[in-house]
Amino acid sequence: MATIKDVAKAARVSIATVSRVINNTDKVGEVNRSRVINAMNQLNYTPNANARALVKQKSSTIGVVVPDITDPFFASLANGVEEVARASKMQLLLSTGKQSEASELEAINLLIERRCEAIVAYSKLIPDDKLCLLSKKFPSLILIDRYIADIADRCIWLDNIEGGRIAARHLLSLNHQKLAVINSNYKIDDPLLRLTGFKQVVEKQNLTLPKNLVVSYEPTLKGGELAAQDLLEQKLSFTAVFAYNDAMAIGAISVFEDNGYKVPSDISIIGFDDVLLSQYSRPKLTTLHYPINKMATNAAKLAITYNAENIQQGFDFKNTPHLIKRDSTALKR
Incomplete structure (x- = not known):
């Protein structure tokens, strides 16, 4: 089996030069690089995945x-x-x-x-x-x-906007008019787009979504707990919640239940993603399936x-x- 020394000898370069070619550094001239690659091909020298990638120009x-x-x-x-x-x-x-x-x-x-x-x-x-x-x-x-x-x-x-619309339509179809939103505080498009779609449908029904009832936290179980506590502290009435994702929804459910509210008889909540955990939460979570x-x-x-x-x-x-x-x-x- 060929060694790196054999490649260096065949290419008439140093072992260090062969190593640089294998690691694809910029310190090797094109002439020496070609010699090393040719020698590797001739000797069938493939010490690792990087070397194979170098010879074939792709790594599978x-x-x-x-x-x-x-x-x-x-x-x-x-x-x-x-x-x-x-x-x-x-x-x-x-x-x-x-x-x-x-x-x-x-x-x-x-x-x-x-x-x-x-x-x-x-x-x-x-x-x-x-x-x-x-x-x-x-x-x-x-x-x-x-x-x-x-x-x-x-x-x-x-289409995150349509996702927000679907969530709003579902809650409105169940006669909920006092709505709240638990959103992600990450500075990415998804939270804004889902909230935008949700608001579009709500406002089309001449309903309002109070600013105090839109709260944003880290999109985790803990974030959902904190968001639910925040909503309850607002002392504003709401009967349904749209959560940014399933983790936040499940975290919120635990806080609502701990504070004497039954889900869904007192508060309905809908999540987003349809992760496996949503099928095993109690109650099982209504959600938007993200494919x-x-x-x-x-x-x-x-x-x-x-x-x-x-x-x-x-x-x-x-x-x-x-x-x-x-x-x-x-x-x-």
């Missing part, structure tokens, strides 16, 4: 960027990409981009440096213009839950097959959530 790896691997929602996203990777005999490389522009950029650039063949990224904080530049640098970068008009053929996105697994598989397939000269057909670029009726909402009597 698909990358995925999520902000939090512990969140069930993002676990479903990663699982959808992994299903496609496995079926395509590719490896999955996961990178986390925490809640900042810098960390998202770092996560995407890491996958590019690792020579991923395709990348699916959940990116909310990188500005549109920077993502457009990244898409030119890496043609197989597909965005999920993000719509940018200039690269619309690389965006698999959810994240389907969106992730479509995004992965698009990333693998993307061709800018021939826009892909058959992909659901725009996706719409749908209502899942369970036990946390009921007719107001």
